[in-house]
Amino acid sequence: MNELLSADQPNGKQRRIGVLYSGSSHQHRTFTEPKYAKWITKLYYLPETESGEISTAECDVLIIPSQLHRTQTLRLQPDIRRFVKDGGIVAALGAQPDHLLDDHHWEFRPTNFWWWLEPGADSGLVAVSPDHDFFRFLTLSDATWHYHGVFHPADDAEVLIATKDGGVILYLSRSENGGCRIMTTLDPEFHYGSYFMPATERFLDGFFPWLAAGHF
Secondary structure, three states, X not given: OOOOOOOOOOOOOOOOEEEEEOOOHHHHHHHHOHHHHOOEEEEEEHHXXXXXXXXXXXOOEEEEOOOXXXXXXXXXXXXXXXXXXXXXXXXXXXXXXXXXXXXXXXXEOOOOOOHHHOXXXXXXXXXXXXXXXXXXXXXXXXXXXXXXXXXXXXXXXXXXXXXXXXXXXXXXXXXXXXXXXXXXXXXXXXXXXXXXXXXXXXXXXXXXXXXXXXXX
């Protein structure tokens, strides 16, 4: 577990985390790994999840992993948006070309998988809000491997990680009723579940505790 901070809040309360789960090999490895599974209250098996099942009555946070089946996921789009309107927190990982959630303005960019082998290697990522609660659980290094595109969110978004040319890699967008969208183009569950990219394990080690007990 990330040593920066314990996940225990002063009042001992932790958020219940649900995961939209397709059963793919990398997702199975990630979300059944004991050190991550202990944070998860419910796995919503995507092919069998019906409209109305995803609810803030069952979980406070819903993780939407990368590389889900497009048609099956869009089938649940109204439920996912309703979850946020009901005060839930949605954490969406990876590329978001289908606008599953509102207003993130996705921009595809070619992925440089090997930037770290270049002379004077620079990921191009910057911590925009280093004092944010997120960085009590993770460091910028924990969120640095590669990315598949960027967002251009609304001006009132809380941008945590961006590219030096102004693209956004990770941000929060809050609704008036207490709901929150956590959007990142990073795909840690894919790489951890596929047994490569060591930084992704560090990311998940901090990300789950932050979702469960972070002050945001």
